[in-house]
Amino acid sequence: MSPRTAPPWHLVALFTAGYLAAYLLPTIVGRLDAGLPLSATEAGSIGSALLLSSASAGFLLAAHVHRVGPRRLARAGLLLAAAGYGTAALSHSVPVVVAGAVAGGFGSGTATTVAATGIAGRQDPHRASTLGLLSVSALAGAVYLTVPHLGPGHGLPLAAIALTTLLAWPATGRLASPAPVTTAPLGTGRLPHRASGLVLAAGILCWSLAQNSLWGVSGRIGLTQAHLTEVTVGAVFAAALGAGLLGVTGAGMLGPRLGRALPVGAGTVLIAGCIALSASADDLGTFATGEIAWNTLYPIVLSYLIGLAASLDQRGRWAVLVGSASSLGTAAGPLTGSVLAARAGFPAMGAILATGLLAIALPLAAVARHTAGRPLLPGAVRRRGGTAAAVVAASTAGPAGAAPPVGAPEQPVVEIVLDTPTARARRAYDTAGPRQATAAPGPGTQ
Numbered sequence: 295m296s297p298r299t300a301p302p303w304h305l306v307a308l309f310t311a312g313y314l315a316a317y318l319l320p321t322i323v324g325r326l327d328a329g330l331p332l333s334a335t336e337a338g339s340i341g342s343a344l345l346l347s348s349a350s351a352g353f354l355l356a357a358h359v360h361r362v363g364p365r366r367l368a369r370a371g372l373l374l375a376a377a378g379y380g381t382a383a384l385s386h387s388v389p390v391v392v393a394g395a396v397a398g399g400f401g402s403g404t405a406t407t408v409a410a411t412g413i414a415g416r417q418d419p420h421r422a423s424t425l426g427l428l429s430v431s432a433l434a435g436a437v438y439l440t441v442p443h444l445g446p447g448h449g450l451p452l453a454a455i456a457l458t459t460l461l462a463w464p465a466t467g468r469l470a471s472p473a474p475v476t477t478a479p480l481g482t483g484r485l486p487h488r489a490s491g492l493v494l495a496a497g498i499l500c501w502s503l504a505q506n507s508l509w510g511v512s513g514r515i516g517l518t519q520a521h522l523t524e525v526t527v528g529a530v531f532a533a534a535l536g537a538g539l540l541g542v543t544g545a546g547m548l549g550p551r552l553g554r555a556l557p558v559g560a561g562t563v564l565i566a567g568c569i570a571l572s573a574s575a576d577d578l579g580t581f582a583t584g585e586i587a588w589n590t591l592y593p594i595v596l597s598y599l600i601g602l603a604a605s606l607d608q609r610g611r612w613a614v615l616v617g618s619a620s621s622l623g624t625a626a627g628p629l630t631g632s633v634l635a636a637r638a639g640f641p642a643m644g645a646i647l648a649t650g651l652l653a654i655a656l657p658l659a660a661v662a663r664h665t666a667g668r669p670l671l672p673g674a675v676r677r678r679g680g681t682a683a684a685v686v687a688a689s690t691a692g693p694a695g696a697a698p699p700v701g702a703p704e705q706p707v708v709e710i711v712l713d714t715p716t717a718r719a720r721r722a723y724d725t726a727g728p729r730q731a732t733a734a735p736g737p738g739t740q
Contacts, residue, residue, distance in 0.1 A: 301421050305412045307465035308368055309426030311344055311375070311458050312406030312435060315344060315399065316624050317434035318451045319506065320513040320531065323628055325448040330388055338510055338632035345506075345625030351403025352410075352618030356611055359411045365469040371404025372466070373461045379456035383449035391448070398455065403621065405462070407614050408469070410604075414613035419604035424546040427593045428539055433458065435535035448613025474618040491660045494606070495619040497658045498599055501562065501610020502620040502649040505592060506627025508569050508678045511635050511643075512585065515573065519640055520581040530582045534589035541590040543608060545597050554598050561595035566651035585607035602662055 319341050327337035351371070359367060378398030382391045413422040441450045485491060516527035545557070563628070565588060572584025603616035634643035 299423075301425055302412065304465035304468040305409050305416075306425045306429050307462040308405045308409035309413070309423075310429040311350075311462040312402045312404075312409055313430045314433060314455050314458050315348070315379075315402050315514035316506070316621075317430055318437060318455065319345075319624075319628060320453045321528075322448070323510055324447070324513040324517075325451060326391070329446060329448040330386065330391065332388065334514065335629070335632045335636065338628035340395055341510060341628035342625050343392065344395040345621055345627075347396045347399035348403030348406065349618045349621030349625050349627075350398045350623060352407045352614050355404060355407045356411075356614035356618065359408055359614075364408045364412060365466050366406040368405055368462070368466045368469055370409065371401045372463055373401070374398070375401025375405065375459040377401075378454045379452045379459070382457060383452035395452070398452075399424055399461065402455075404620075405459070406617065406621075410600075410613045410617045412469070412554055413600070414604040414607070416604075419601050421546060423600040423604070424542050424597045427471060427542045427597055431535045431538045431542065431593060435532040435539070437663065438528045438531040438535065438698060441524045448716060468725045476693065485611055487665055489613070490613045490665045491603075491606050491616065493657055494599075494603060494612075494661045495616050497654045497661070498603075499619040499623040500650060500654050501599070502660065503622030503626050503630060504623075504651050505565070505622045507634065507647055508573060508588075508627075508644065509631075510628030511631040511640070512572065514635070515575060515640050516581055520575050521580065522575055522578060526578065527679075530578075530585055533582070534585040537586045537590040538593045541594045542597060545594040554602050555659045555662070555663035557598045558595055559655050560600070561591050562655040562658060563600075564650055565591050565595065566648040566655075568650040569651070570644045573647070574641040578680070598662070599658070602665065606665060636654060668681070702704075 322344075323337045323341045326332055326340055327334050330337075332340070355367065357363075369432055375398045378394045378396070378401055380394075382394030384400065385391055385394065394420040404504070410424065413419050416422045437451065437454050441454070444450055511532070513527055516522045516530065517524065522530075568584055568588035568591065572581065575581035575584055599620075600617070602612070606612040606616075631643060634646060638646070
């Protein structure tokens with residue numbers, strides 16, 4: 295397999311280390327609530343603070359990855375994450391746990407920012423993001439199966455995240471040093487597709503908010519409303535993440551054959567129904583069905599949203615900004631879910647979240663349809679929008695080489711002079727004036 299088509303495993307490792315905290319959110323929040331003198335709302339607030347710190351890293355560092363250097367930035371993020379999560383895992387002091395979680399979240403966000411920037415520059419960003427989601431889903435499923443058997447306490451899931459960040463350290467050796475970016479127009483700092491990018495960022499913020507409002511309280515739904523044990527809830531989560539692996543694998547095999555609009559729009563509508571079902575569960579069958587169906591669809595739609603953001607700008611700026619907006623929604627999820635559940639109950643919370651998802655399904659699908667692009671022939675790129683059109687063409691499933699490289703200079707237009715009697719007469723006219731031109735001999739004159 296050539297380097298051009300080889301999977302970017304170093305980016306997958308960084309993606310996994312950065313996203314794992316969000317995937318383990320239910321067990322983190324649940325164990326903080328059970329193991330420390332905290333209420334359910336306070337535990338959800340710590341989870342929100344962790345993810346808010348992660349989102350802040352993306353917003354602050356989005357424009358500086360190439361200048362600082364991906365390798366240096368990724369290593370700093372991994373060290374901070376390991377130190378923060380490790381400290382929070384070993385401490386039973388609430389202020390220390392909060393500080394460690396916030397520091398670890400910023401480190402995770404830094405690793406995610408570097409991974410998102412690298413994935414956006416790949417020839418097939420959807421494939422790379424799919425591999426990242428497969429990796430983090432598999433690892434999170436293993437943690438959900440293992441942690442309940444190792445004993446109580448808030449430290450185990452946090453220690454698992456810290457260990458993962460250390461294991462991702464060797465992957466940073468394959469990251470490039472600071473280098474000029476050649477995949478986007480040079481000499482301009484303007485973001486392409488601004489309107490589409492802003493709609494996508496706002497939509498994915500609300501999309502992630504709804505997902506993680508339920509995900510943050512799913513453990514409590516299983517324990518208190520469905521009357522399940524922690525081992526059973528953990529097994530359901532592991533099965534759900536395993537189903538997510540199958541869903542992402544299917545999405546990777548399907549690729550862009552259905553475009554992006556249909557998976558994003560229809561997938562969001564189906565997720566809304568799954569959230570309503572899971573939130574109203576009062577037995578094992580309903581709870582497992584809702585969680586498994588939801589986690590099968592969630593990573594599929596997320597992979598298309600990540601690929602869509604990456605296709606908007608191959609320098610990775612929209613990928614990072616949209617990812618950070620998603621992290622903001624993720625950060626607000628646990629607190630939003632806890633507040634809605636405390637005031638309205640789990641079924642009403644699910645109905646509210648499902649309604650919100652139905653409201654944003656159409657705008658997200660519209661952005662996906664508008665920016666999906668189509669294969670462009672070389673002669674049509676400049677006429678249809680220049681470099682921006684080349685970016686869109688390069689990010690779709692068009693034939694290799696169909697579009698010129700982004701940022702390539704145009705070929706100069708050369709005037710071709712034909713040596714005909716009319717052309718010679720015109721040159722003589724332009725040079726000597728009308729009298730001499732009329733006397734200029736032509737072919738066949740004596």
